[in-house]
Amino acid sequence: MPDRHHLTANALSALPVTHSIHPVNAQAQRTISSPGDATGLTTLGINIFEVATGDKSTEYHVHACEDEAVYVLSGSGTARTGDASYDIHAGDFIGYPKGGPAHEIRNTGDMPLRLLVIGQRLEEDIIDYPDQGKRLYRYSGRSNDMVDVAQIMPFSAAD
Numbered sequence: 283m284p285d286r287h288h289l290t291a292n293a294l295s296a297l298p299v300t301h302s303i304h305p306v307n308a309q310a311q312r313t314i315s316s317p318g319d320a321t322g323l324t325t326l327g328i329n330i331f332e333v334a335t336g337d338k339s340t341e342y343h344v345h346a347c348e349d350e351a352v353y354v355l356s357g358s359g360t361a362r363t364g365d366a367s368y369d370i371h372a373g374d375f376i377g378y379p380k381g382g383p384a385h386e387i388r389n390t391g392d393m394p395l396r397l398l399v400i401g402q403r404l405e406e407d408i409i410d411y412p413d414q415g416k417r418l419y420r421y422s423g424r425s426n427d428m429v430d431v432a433q434i435m436p437f438s439a440a441d
Contacts, residue, residue, distance in 0.1 A: 287321045294330075306414045306428075310338040310386075327403050330355070333395040337388070344384040346408035350401040352376045352387065357395035361387050384412050 289297075297315040304310035311334065318328030333339045339352075342362065352361075354374045361370045364383030369390075370376070378385050380402075389395035405422035410431070417434065419427045 289317055289320060293320075297330075304338075304341045306411055306416055307338070307341040309336075310341045312337065312339050325403050327399070327401045329399045331395075331397040331399050333357075333359070333387070333389040333397070335389050335392060335394070339387040339389075339395070339397060339399070341411050342384050342386040342413045343409050343411050344382065345378075345380050345401075346410070347380050347404050348402040348407050349380050350378040350385075350399070352378070352400075353398040355396040355398055357389060357393050358391035359387050359389045359395045361385065384410065 294315075294317055297317065297320055299313050299315050301313050302311065312331040314332075315330045316328070317330065318326060331339050352375070354370050354372050356372045358369065358371045360367050361376055363376075363378075363385045370387065376385075376387075387395070387397065407420045409418040409420065411417070415431050417429050417431050419429070421427075
């Protein structure tokens with residue numbers, strides 16, 4: 283009999299679903315269910331995203347401290363990684379190492395794009411959004427700070 287740490291296929295399909303719109307780009311919309319949260323994982327995010335045709339799974343971004351990975355469950359789309367864009371399909375896997383090139387996925391197919399998205403959940407991270415010129419400083423237990431990259435000033439201990 284399954285316990286709290288085991289989700290059957292029926293339990294997975296019955297997980298609560300939330301709709302998410304990215305705070306810096308309303309075109310980055312998805313529905314999310316979280317088998318990771320449901321099984322009590324705290325430092326590893328495991329989510330199932332469903333992205334409608336024409337939408338992005340997230341805003342073009344890169345994490346300074348966290349690795350991410352995506353496995354395409356169904357549908358097709360276009361992955362943009364750095365300066366390259368390429369088609370993705372069911373069965374494809376993409377690894378996004380921390381500090382690597384910025385990335386995003388757009389559903390360019392004619393049916394919902396379903397993705398298994400896995401990522402670290404560190405207490406602190408810095409996320410850059412190059413297309414928006416924004417940087418997010420994420421702190422556990424404190425407020426997060428979004429700043430314009432153009433306004434960041436160098437800091438020296440001598441200052």
